[in-house]
Amino acid sequence: MGEILNIKGISKRFDDLTVFKNISMKVAAGEVVVIVGPSGCGKSTFLRCLNALEAIDDGEISLDGETIGSDSKNLNKIREKIGMVFQSYDLFPHKTVLQNLTLAPVKVKKADRKEAEKEALALLDRVGLLSKKDNYPRQLSGGQKQRVAIIRALMMHPEILLLDEITAALDPEMVREVLDVVLSLAKEGRTMIIVTHEMQFARAVADRMVFMDGGKIIEEGSPEDFFEKPKTDRLKKFLHSFTYEK
Amino acid sequence: MGFEVLLKGSNMIRLLGGLLVALRISLVSVCISIILGTVLGVAMTFKSPVVRGVLRVYLEIVRIMPQMVLLFLVYFGATKAMGINLSAEAASVIVFTFWGTAEMSDLVRGALKGIPKIQYESSVALGLSNVQTYAYVIVPQIIRRMIPLSINLITRMIKTTSLVMMIGIVEVLKVGQQIIEANRKSSPNAAFGVFLTIFGLYFIACWPISRLSKHLEKKWSA
Amino acid sequence: MDFEVITSYLPRYEKAFFLTIRIGWLGILLSFAIGILSAFLIHFRVPILSKIMDVYVEVFRNTPLLVQLFFIYFGLPKAGISVSAESCGIVGLGLLGGSYMSEAIRSGLDSIPRMQTESAVALGLTKPQVFFSVIFPQALTLSAPAVIANVIFLLKETSVFSAISLMDLMFTAKDLIGLYYNTTEALFLLVVFYIVMLLPVSVLGSVIEKKARFRMLGD
Numbered sequence: 171m172g173e174i175l176n177i178k179g180i181s182k183r184f185d186d187l188t189v190f191k192n193i194s195m196k197v198a199a200g201e202v203v204v205i206v207g208p209s210g211c212g213k214s215t216f217l218r219c220l221n222a223l224e225a226i227d228d229g230e231i232s233l234d235g236e237t238i239g240s241d242s243k244n245l246n247k248i249r250e251k252i253g254m255v256f257q258s259y260d261l262f263p264h265k266t267v268l269q270n271l272t273l274a275p276v277k278v279k280k281a282d283r284k285e286a287e288k289e290a291l292a293l294l295d296r297v298g299l300l301s302k303k304d305n306y307p308r309q310l311s312g313g314q315k316q317r318v319a320i321i322r323a324l325m326m327h328p329e330i331l332l333l334d335e336i337t338a339a340l341d342p343e344m345v346r347e348v349l350d351v352v353l354s355l356a357k358e359g360r361t362m363i364i365v366t367h368e369m370q371f372a373r374a375v376a377d378r379m380v381f382m383d384g385g386k387i388i389e390e391g392s393p394e395d396f397f398e399k400p401k402t403d404r405l406k407k408f409l410h411s412f413t414y415e416k
Numbered sequence: 417m418g419f420e421v422l423l424k425g426s427n428m429i430r431l432l433g434g435l436l437v438a439l440r441i442s443l444v445s446v447c448i449s450i451i452l453g454t455v456l457g458v459a460m461t462f463k464s465p466v467v468r469g470v471l472r473v474y475l476e477i478v479r480i481m482p483q484m485v486l487l488f489l490v491y492f493g494a495t496k497a498m499g500i501n502l503s504a505e506a507a508s509v510i511v512f513t514f515w516g517t518a519e520m521s522d523l524v525r526g527a528l529k530g531i532p533k534i535q536y537e538s539s540v541a542l543g544l545s546n547v548q549t550y551a552y553v554i555v556p557q558i559i560r561r562m563i564p565l566s567i568n569l570i571t572r573m574i575k576t577t578s579l580v581m582m583i584g585i586v587e588v589l590k591v592g593q594q595i596i597e598a599n600r601k602s603s604p605n606a607a608f609g610v611f612l613t614i615f616g617l618y619f620i621a622c623w624p625i626s627r628l629s630k631h632l633e634k635k636w637s638a
Numbered sequence: 639m640d641f642e643v644i645t646s647y648l649p650r651y652e653k654a655f656f657l658t659i660r661i662g663w664l665g666i667l668l669s670f671a672i673g674i675l676s677a678f679l680i681h682f683r684v685p686i687l688s689k690i691m692d693v694y695v696e697v698f699r700n701t702p703l704l705v706q707l708f709f710i711y712f713g714l715p716k717a718g719i720s721v722s723a724e725s726c727g728i729v730g731l732g733l734l735g736g737s738y739m740s741e742a743i744r745s746g747l748d749s750i751p752r753m754q755t756e757s758a759v760a761l762g763l764t765k766p767q768v769f770f771s772v773i774f775p776q777a778l779t780l781s782a783p784a785v786i787a788n789v790i791f792l793l794k795e796t797s798v799f800s801a802i803s804l805m806d807l808m809f810t811a812k813d814l815i816g817l818y819y820n821t822t823e824a825l826f827l828l829v830v831f832y833i834v835m836l837l838p839v840s841v842l843g844s845v846i847e848k849k850a851r852f853r854m855l856g857d
Binding site for chain 1: 751754757758759761763764767775776853
């Protein structure tokens with residue numbers, strides 16, 4: 171399995187505050203990496219650096235051997251290959267679901283509109299939202315919007331998908347429908363880096379678990395080792411905060 | 417270029433006096449408008465369709481009719497229709513109050529609409545009477561929303577008072593014209609300097625107020 | 639009310655009405671042009687020019703049209719720049735209106751959440767594509783209510799044109815009242831013509847406002 175993403179010693183600072191320092195990670199094709207950790211430890215910022223929404227201060231990120239730089243043509247190409255879904259399911263409110271899905275492929279990849287629409291409809295069908303194709307975002311529930319957001323990212327045929335706490339803002343009943351979509355994507359071999367705090371989901375979907383705290387990778391490993399035999403105290407404490415005993 | 421005219425004698429003072437006339441009309445009108453407007457704004461929330469219908473027509477009239485037309489109607493029309501000889505200043509105050517009340521009532525109604533019903537319900541649940549609810553819970557909340565918009569109304573009123581020269585009130589523009597006329601021989605270019613100065617005076621009168629309003633809006637929206 | 643008097647006055651009012659409409663809408667068009675330019679310069683923080691626009695907007699929003707007209711029509715000729723009454727009306731309305739339109743459009747642009755830009759960028763859209771396909775359409779809808787309010791405001795402001803001797807509706811009314819003392823008829827026609835000028839715009843404005851709210855908020 172080839173390696174797609176190579177992150178070498180990256181750091182990020184906001185003024186005096188170091189968000190994360192010297193993080194290195196390699197992600198192979200088809201691998202699902204799940205990052206968990208306490209709030210505010212830099213997980214989201216880390217993800218945003220991967221597709222250059224935030225600039226890194228040190229280190230290097232390369233995708234398929236190509237370094238992600240701050241040159242703009244390079245950036246647009248990179249972003250076609252890296253798909254990202256955010257916590258806030260920001261669909262474009264002035265466009266229908268179908269238009270939301272076809273906008274980027276048509277404008278960026280110069281895809282044929284009819285082809286793009288066919289693909290969009292197929293994807294909508296797959297997540298059970300075909301009937302909503304002509305609706306506007308405001309007519310959809312949070313879970314529905316988030317599923318559309320995921321498909322919208324998929325329409326660009328990214329090599330790797332970044333998911334940033336995509337269920338954090340959803341009502342509990344809707345979390346399942348979204349995570350089911352992610353699970354099916356994992357099953358079909360998508361490369362993904364997922365930030366989440368849905369622990370059971372993480373365990374089911376991950377090929378590799380990463381625990382981040384205070385801007386550093388504290389521990390990483392296979393899901394079984396991670397959850398059953400945590401090595402560091404910090405991870406033990408973190409996992410404990412999710413389990414209740416009467 | 418005409419600025420020297422203003423340094424002659426009491427010209428500048430007269431100019432400022434004219435501005436004061438404008439400010440006076442605005443101030444009186446604003447005060448009455450706030451009181452009446454608040455009452456009407458609350459009245460708008462009553463369920464009676466007649467009350468709401470009448471108020472809506474009133475607001476639409478104010479929305480459509482230029483203040484200039486209203487001034488003409490009141491100043492020339494009142495004399496004709498009711499035989500009373502209305503002073504230009506009185507007519508101005510009536511028109512500005514008519515306008516101001518409509519806008520204030522709309523402001524109040526909008527602000528009240530933004531208060532969630534739950535506020536009324538919790539107050540009642542705590543045992544507060546209607547009056548107490550309004551006085552202690554509702555009004556303090558809407559005041560913050562209303563102040564920047566009210567200040568905006570005040571600035572607009574100050575600017576609109578420039579119109580009253582058209583019905584003969586000697587405010588700053590008219591004074592300016594008088595000064596220019598009086599000095600036609602000695603300072604033929606007075607018009608430039610005088611009107612530029614008046615331009616500046618209005619700016620100085622309105623800008624700080626609008627900055628204050630922006631500042632308050634920023635401060636209170638966070 | 640004497641209907642014969644009314645019919646005899648009608649032609650004069652009609653002529654004045656069309657004059658007002660013509661100068662008014664030309665001024666409004668100019669204000670759109672200036673407003674859009676200014677809003678863009680300020681929103682994109684273009685160096686120097688955005689500062690100039692900031693000053694322009696503050697100055698013209700805080701001074702009355704009448705004063706601006708007096709300065710342009712009576713004051714500028716003394717400095718060598720001479721304008722016709724009509725041009726003065728159009729330019730004055732355009733400059734005043736431009737400052738209001740600038741604020742309305744800029745505030746629409748500014749109020750689009752950053753996430754919209756970020757989501758679009760994350761999909762690989764270039765900066766111009768992000769602006770024209772995602773940001774600008776939303777900005778138009780968001781600023782529509784303010785823009786409509788400004789149009790109505792500017793049309794109402796045309797009522798001061800008589801001050802620079804333009805033979806508009808107010809001028810006609812004042813003239814007729816002064817000459818013939820048929821105050822009631824003169825005022826009646828004055829009101830009627832202003833209603834004809836503004837009511838359609840006001841109604842259309844409310845419709846557009848409602849549609850804009852619905853598009854953005856769904857209520």
